[in-house]
Every structure is written in structure tokens, then in C-alpha cells.
Amino acid sequence: MDMTWATALPLIFMAVMGLALLAYVVLDGYDLGVGILLPLASDAEKDVMVASIGPFWDANETWLVLGVGVLLICFPKAHGMVLSALYLPVAVMLVGLILRGVAFDFRVKARDSHKATWNRLFAAGSLVTTLAQGWMLGAYITGLQNDTWGLLFALGIALTLPAAYAMLGVGWLIMKTEGDLQHKALAWGRKVLWPMGAALAGISLATPLVSHTVFAKWFVLPELFALLPIPLACVGAFFAIRHVLHTPRVVQAGYGWIVFVATVVVFVLAFFGLAYSIYPFIVIDRLTVWEAASATESLVVIGIGVAITLPVIIVYTVFMYRVFWGKARELTYGL
Amino acid sequence: MDTFTLSRIQFGANISFHILFPTITIALCWFLVFFRLRHGATRGTPAALGWEQAYYFWTKVFALSFALGVVSGITMSFQFGTNWPGFMEHVGNIAGPLLGYEVLTAFFLEASFLGIMLFGRGRVSDRVHLAATLMVAFGTTLSAFWILSLNSWMQTPAGYEIIDGKFHAVDWLAIVFNPSFPYRLGHKLLASALTAGFLIAGVSAWQLLKGTATDGTRKALRTAITAVAIVIPLQIFMGDLHGLNTLEHQPAKIAAIEGIWHTEKGAPLTLFGLPNEKEGRTDHAIQIPKAASLILAHDIDAELKGLNEFPGAHPPVAPVFWGFRVMVGMGMLMLAVAWWGAFVLVRRRGQDLATLPRLLLFTLVGMTFSGWVATLAGWYVTEIGRQPFLVYGLFRTADAVAQHPPGMVAGTLVAYLTVYVLLLVAYIGVIKYMAEHSTMPTAAVAPPAPQAI
Numbered sequence: 001m002d003m004t005w006a007t008a009l010p011l012i013f014m015a016v017m018g019l020a021l022l023a024y025v026v027l028d029g030y031d032l033g034v035g036i037l038l039p040l041a042s043d044a045e046k047d048v049m050v051a052s053i054g055p056f057w058d059a060n061e062t063w064l065v066l067g068v069g070v071l072l073i074c075f076p077k078a079h080g081m082v083l084s085a086l087y088l089p090v091a092v093m094l095v096g097l098i099l100r101g102v103a104f105d106f107r108v109k110a111r112d113s114h115k116a117t118w119n120r121l122f123a124a125g126s127l128v129t130t131l132a133q134g135w136m137l138g139a140y141i142t143g144l145q146n147d148t149w150g151l152l153f154a155l156g157i158a159l160t161l162p163a164a165y166a167m168l169g170v171g172w173l174i175m176k177t178e179g180d181l182q183h184k185a186l187a188w189g190r191k192v193l194w195p196m197g198a199a200l201a202g203i204s205l206a207t208p209l210v211s212h213t214v215f216a217k218w219f220v221l222p223e224l225f226a227l228l229p230i231p232l233a234c235v236g237a238f239f240a241i242r243h244v245l246h247t248p249r250v251v252q253a254g255y256g257w258i259v260f261v262a263t264v265v266v267f268v269l270a271f272f273g274l275a276y277s278i279y280p281f282i283v284i285d286r287l288t289v290w291e292a293a294s295a296t297e298s299l300v301v302i303g304i305g306v307a308i309t310l311p312v313i314i315v316y317t318v319f320m321y322r323v324f325w326g327k328a329r330e331l332t333y334g335l
Numbered sequence: 336m337d338t339f340t341l342s343r344i345q346f347g348a349n350i351s352f353h354i355l356f357p358t359i360t361i362a363l364c365w366f367l368v369f370f371r372l373r374h375g376a377t378r379g380t381p382a383a384l385g386w387e388q389a390y391y392f393w394t395k396v397f398a399l400s401f402a403l404g405v406v407s408g409i410t411m412s413f414q415f416g417t418n419w420p421g422f423m424e425h426v427g428n429i430a431g432p433l434l435g436y437e438v439l440t441a442f443f444l445e446a447s448f449l450g451i452m453l454f455g456r457g458r459v460s461d462r463v464h465l466a467a468t469l470m471v472a473f474g475t476t477l478s479a480f481w482i483l484s485l486n487s488w489m490q491t492p493a494g495y496e497i498i499d500g501k502f503h504a505v506d507w508l509a510i511v512f513n514p515s516f517p518y519r520l521g522h523k524l525l526a527s528a529l530t531a532g533f534l535i536a537g538v539s540a541w542q543l544l545k546g547t548a549t550d551g552t553r554k555a556l557r558t559a560i561t562a563v564a565i566v567i568p569l570q571i572f573m574g575d576l577h578g579l580n581t582l583e584h585q586p587a588k589i590a591a592i593e594g595i596w597h598t599e600k601g602a603p604l605t606l607f608g609l610p611n612e613k614e615g616r617t618d619h620a621i622q623i624p625k626a627a628s629l630i631l632a633h634d635i636d637a638e639l640k641g642l643n644e645f646p647g648a649h650p651p652v653a654p655v656f657w658g659f660r661v662m663v664g665m666g667m668l669m670l671a672v673a674w675w676g677a678f679v680l681v682r683r684r685g686q687d688l689a690t691l692p693r694l695l696l697f698t699l700v701g702m703t704f705s706g707w708v709a710t711l712a713g714w715y716v717t718e719i720g721r722q723p724f725l726v727y728g729l730f731r732t733a734d735a736v737a738q739h740p741p742g743m744v745a746g747t748l749v750a751y752l753t754v755y756v757l758l759l760v761a762y763i764g765v766i767k768y769m770a771e772h773s774t775m776p777t778a779a780v781a782p783p784a785p786q787a788i
Contacts, residue, residue: 055451109769298429
């Protein structure tokens with residue numbers, strides 16, 4: 001195939017969309033994970049946990065808008081097909097995101113007697129959002145099939161994602177908190193470790209079974225050997241997490257960040273595995289990247305915008321993270 | 336009800352709920368910039384504390400409003416796909432890049448610097464913090480720029496060609512700066528200034544009445560009344576320009592607004608009446624002869640096109656007719672209250688604001704959310720007035736809808752509405768609560784436990 005702008009631009013935007021969604025899953029994943037863990041903490045700890053994500057969540061959520069935005073802008077046909085098929089889980093996720101997002105602000109501004117209610121809504125919104133996102137991911141991988149196996153698979157991922165997000169939340173809390181809360185975070189991490197591992201292994205094995213296309217891409221030689229590092233690295237990351245969670249010494253020595261980074265590694269590898277499985281489709285077996293793409297002249301216009309703004313966005317995102325670097329402190333609007 | 340109607344109600348409900356909050360935050364952020372600058376300029380004098388109090392209190396309101404705007408905005412980017420897939424399939428080549436530039440240039444900017452603006456004062460220098468606040472203000476305004484460009488393009492499309500039923504871009508400058516865009520952007524930004532201004536004035540008046548006012552309350556009230564008194568005549572002027580532009584490009588909308596059923600010369604201005612769409616007339620109309628022609632064409636004998644010229648292609652008359660009267664009526668009320676307030680302030684210059692007439696304070700409290708009423712009414716005029724088209728004259732709304740089972744759309748509609756009503760009650764309740772407990776944490780009274788936002 002000749003590489004012209006008409007064939008290259010859809011691929012470039014598929015990559016932009018994928019990376020935006022990966023950034024969303026990792027960044028808002030820790031927000032949602034902290035939200036899911038919130039009911040396990042004491043009232044004072046809840047404040048610290050929310051303070052640790054307070055300055056970031058809004059920008060984190062914007063990556064979802066970018067990911068869905070690229071789908072909407074560059075692949076309008078796929079946007080319609082995917083989101084129409086996922087009508088209900090999308091609605092459930094949106095209600096969850098709404099509740100989680102507003103609870104951030106209401107919980108400290110409402111009268112004290114209402115704070116517990118907003119805390120509960122914060123946790124419920126985080127959990128509901130996560131379940132719905134898992135369901136959507138599952139349905140997407142099966143190519144939006146509505147048969148029993150497709151639904152069971154979606155349900156499986158819906159139940160897996162909370163464990164994975166909770167682990168991201170644990171990793172975040174280990175980095176951003178200290179003392180009792182940090183110890184608690186380690187304990188929570190030990191509890192979600194095996195459910196997360198089992199679920200991830202289950203999904204990896206089930207995916208080729210529900211999709212022949214995926215099976216055909218992975219289980220052929222010599223590709224299988226070239227792909228082997230992906231599952232092996234995942235196993236390595238998993239045991240790195242396990243080691244740190246069981247060895248408080250490592251955390252005290254300042255290596256607590258390994259939990260977060262290793263969990264991110266698992267997400268990144270899963271993402272590339274998925275990308276490899278799906279390519280060149282945007283809706284598996286139904287619609288390729290090129291079939292779904294907008295007109296080239298529109299892609300060029302938005303491509304120029306992405307090329308200029310995305311590096312700037314990354315620069316000020318890094319700046320923002322540096323400003324709030326270190327252990328979470330009390331959040332106040334004043335001086 | 337059918338899926339089409341339900342989907343329209345659902346999108347209408349979402350966008351109505353959403354616009355309440357950007358309408359506040361777009362201008363409120365510039366008010367915050369002003370409070371910050373005044374605080375900087377008065378540093379070392381007793382006035383500085385007041386400006387700091389005003390900044391602190393309204394930052395809390397801003398944070399809350401911003402969060403509600405963000406979460407309700409995300410809903411819409413998904414609903415394009417879930418409910419209206421035909422929109423992006425036909426118009427995506429034009430709507431897509433405009434939405435994309437909004438996300439890339441505005442959303443990330445405001446969301447990233449918001450954290451520093453809200454919580455970063457103790458972590459960055461004053462100058463960086465002011466820059467962050469300016470970035471957020473700039474981002475919210477830029478966001479309005481892009482989304483209103485797209486909205487205006489749907490009203491007055493330009494710079495496109497249609498190939499196989501799909502819109503393609505030909506001239507991006509013509510698309511972005513389409514004929515109704517400058518008027519709509521100006522109208523919206525001024526509406527935001529009025530909405531935020533009356534909100535500040537109303538809440539401050541409530542604090543004065545309740546005895547919870549600080550020096551910051553007085554400074555905020557003075558600023559807000561001054562702002563709305565200056566903005567409201569500009570807004571009325573801008574609205575008139577916008578109306579003339581609509582007459583040129585969307586005569587069917589004007590015919591519905593004015594209740595002109597048949598093309599006529601020297602058309603009367605209908606002040607009130609009951610539009611009777613079945614019979615094609617306005618019942619019990621109170622009219623001023625020839626005034627509509629005078630106002631719209633600046634000529635008492637000018638011919639105005641009636642709804643009869645647009646069979647099957649004009650909007651439903653009653654909502655557009657009433658929406659317009661509610662908006663204009665609210666505008667007149669704003670003019671009266673704003674100038675009354677400004678007059679009193681000038682007369683009592685140098686006196687304590689707590690001695691303001693109670694009638695004025697209660698009136699301001701009553702006008703707290705007047706901007707919302709006028710904004711929603713105005714949006715209904717322009718959006719329902721665009722029907723039955725999605726892209727005016729070219730692409731029908733009915734051709735974009737996804738054929739879901741009506742029960743599913745109705746179910747999610749009920750869920751959204753429930754959430755929105757609860758959040759609206761909570762929002763107003765919390766603002767009232769904050770107004771009545773508006774102490775600023777100082778080093779002495781700060782709570783010992785870590786307090787998060």
C-alpha cells in the first residue's frame with residue numbers, strides 16, 4: 001500500500017486516540033481507584049485521599065474528552081457505531097462521572113452533616129464509572145457482539161477493571177501519603193493483588209477465544225515468539241508489585257513508586273497487546289481505520305492543531321504535576 | 336413519545352443543564368482576575384483584605400460551578416454518538432475540527448491551570464498564580480469561541496460544499512467566522528457577564544440581609560452592580576444587531592418570534608398574545624401597528640416574510656414566541672434593577688452598603704438567577720428557532736437520530752433528569768449555605784485536620 005497522507009493520517013489519528021485513551025485510563029484510573037478505596041478509610045484519611053487527587057482530576061478527565069473527541073472528529077462512522085451499541089453503559093458511566101466529579105466540590109462546601117453522603121456518592125460514582133468502562137472495553141473487544149459469550153466477557157472485564165484501578169489508586173496513595181494511610185494503602189494493595197492478577201490472566205486467555213481474529217493474530221509462528229515478551233513483562237511487573245507490597249522496607253527506602261509504575265507498565269503492555277490485536281480495524285471485523293475516517297482535508301486541519309497543541313499540553317501538564325509534587329498537603333483556596 | 340422526540344428532549348435537557356454553569360464561569364473567572372488585581376494594587380492598605388475575601392469566597396463558587404460544567408459537558412460529547420450519529424456522519428468534516436480545537440486549545444488549558452489557580456497559591460509565586468488564573472479565564476472564553484463558532488455555523492452555514500450528502504470544508508475562515516458568529520459570541524459573552532454579575536450581586540445582597548457580610552461582600556456587590564449597569568445596555572444593543580442578522584439569514588425564525596403568519600408590509604409588533612398554530616393566527620394579540628417593520632427593517636412600511644413562505648420548514652411558533660418574550664422581559668427587568676442599584680450606589684457614595692434600602696437588597700436577591708432564565712429563554716429561541724433543521728436549510732434534525740427503542744431513551748432521560756434536578760437543588764443550597772457561613776480561614780481559626788477540597 002502506498003503511504004500517502006490519505007492513508008497515513010487515519011493511522012496517525014488512531015494512534016493519537018489510542019494514546020489519549022491510554023493516558024486517560026492511567027491518569028483518571030488512579031483518581032477512580034482512590035475513589036473506590038475511599039470507603040475503607042477514616043474520615044480524616046478521606047480528606048487526605050481526596051486532597052491527593054484534587055488538583056489533577058479535572059485535567060485527567062480531559063484525556064477522555066480528547067480520546068472520544070478524536071473518535072468523534074476523525075472516525076465519525078465508528079463513533080456512531082460504537083456509542084450507539086454501547087448506549088446504556090455510556091449513560092451509566094456518564095452518571096457515574098457526574099456524581100464523582102461534583103462530589104469533589106460538594107463534600108467540602110456543603111454543611112458538615114451532608115459530607116458523609118457526598119463521600120458515599122464520590123465512591124459510588126467512581127465504582128459505577130469503572131464498572132461501566134470495563135463493560136464498554138469488553139464489548140468493544142468482542143466487536144460489539146450481543147451473544148451470551150460476548151456479554152459474559154464484557155461482564156468479566158467490568159468486574160476486573162475495579163481491581164486494576166484500585167491498584168493504581170494504591171500506587172498513587174503510596175507515593176502521595178505517609179504514615180498510617182500509607183500502611184493502609186499497602187494492605188489494600190495486598191488484597192486486590194491476586195484478584196487483579198487472576199482477572200488479567202483470565203482476560204488474556206479469554207480474548208483469543210471470543211475473537212477468532214485475535215486468535216489468528218497471536219497464535220501463529222513466528223509472531224508468537226516475537227509477542228512473548230508482552231505477557232512475560234506483565235508477569236514481571238506483577239511480581240514487582242507483589243514484592244514491594246509485602247516488603248515495607250522497600251517503601252521506607254523511597255521505592256514505593258514501583259507499585260504505581262509497575263501497574264502502569266501492565267496497563268501500557270495490555271494496551272499495546274490490544275492495539276496489535278485490533279489493527280487495522282477500529283471496530284473489530286466490521287470497520288477499518290480507513291473506512292471510518294473523515295475527509296483528508298479535515299484530518300489535515302485537525303492534524304496541524306494536534307501537532308502544535310499536544311506538545312504544549314504535555315509541557316504544562318508536566319509543570320502542573322511538578323507544582324503539586326511530593327506528599328499531598330491540605331488543599332485551601334487561600335494564601 | 337417516539338425516539339426522535341425523546342432524544343431531542345434528552346439533548347435539550349443536557350445542554351440546558353450544562354449551559355447554566357459555563358454561563359457563570361466564563362465571566363466569573365474575569366471577575367476573579369479583577370479581584371486579584373485589586374488585591375495586588377491595594378496591598379498594604381486595609382482594602383486588601385476585602386479584595387482577598389471577595390476572591391476567596393467567589394473562587395469557591397467558581398470551583399463548584401466549574402465542576403458542574405465539566406461533568407455535564409462530557410455528557411454531550413458522548414451523546415453526539417449515542418443519540419445523534421447522523422450528525423457527525425454528515426457534518427463531521429466541519430463540526431469535528433471545530434470541536435477538536437476546543438478540546439485542544441481550551442479544555443486542557445483551563446483544566447490544567449485550574450488546579451494551580453484553586454490550590455496552588457501556597458506553592459507558586461504570586462505572579463505564576465495570577466498567570467494561571469488568567470489562563471483559566473482565557474481558556475473558558477476560548478472554549479466559548481469555538482463552540483459558538485460551530486453553533487453559529489449550524490445556524491448560518493458558510494464555506495462548505497456538499498458531496499454525496501456529506502458536508503466538506505472549502506474555506507475555514509468562512510466557516511469559523513460565519514455570518515451569525517460575531518453577534519452570537521458577543522451576545523453570549525455579555526450574557527455571561529450579566530449572569531455572573533447578578534449572581535454576585537444577589538448572593539452579596541443576601542449576605543448583607545443575613546448579617547454575614549464581610550468587607551469582601553461589599554466590594555463584590557459594588558463591582559457586580561457597576562458591571563451589570565454597564566453591560567446591560569450593551570447587551571440590548573447587541574441583541575438588536577443579532578436580531579437584524581437573524582432576519583437576514585433566518586427569516587422563518589423571525590416570523591416565529593414575531594408571530595407573523597402571513598407576509599405583510601408594515602407588520603405590527605405583537606407584544607403579547609397566544610400563538611394559534613393550527614389556525615395560523617395569534618389570538619388575543621396586543622399589537623403596535625407597523626412597529627415590527629420599524630424595529631426589524633428600520634422602515635415602517637417594510638415587507639416582512641410570514642410563516643406561510645416556509646411550509647414544512649419553519650419552527651414551532653409557541654416556544655420561540657414565548658422564549659423571546661421571556662428573554663426580552665428579563666433583559667428589561669435587568670436594566671431597571673441594574674440602573675436603580677447603580678443610582679443608589681452613586682447617591683450614597685462613601686456610605687456603608689449595609690444601609691442600602693432593603694427593597695433594593697431583596698430585589699437583587701430575587702434577581703440572583705435572572706441570568707439563567709434569560710440565557711435559557713434565549714437559547715430556546717435560537718435553537719428551537721432553527722428547527723426542523725440541524726444545519727439550517729440543509730440538513731434535518733430527524734435525519735440524524737439513532738433509532739433506539741423509545742423505552743431505553745426514556746429510561747436514561749429519567750435518570751439524567753433525576754440527577755440534574757438533585758444537583759441543581761444541591762448547588763443552590765450549597766451557595767446559600769456558603770453565603771451564610773462565609774468566614775475565611777485565617778491562621779488562627781483554620782481547622783487542625785487536613786481539609787481537602
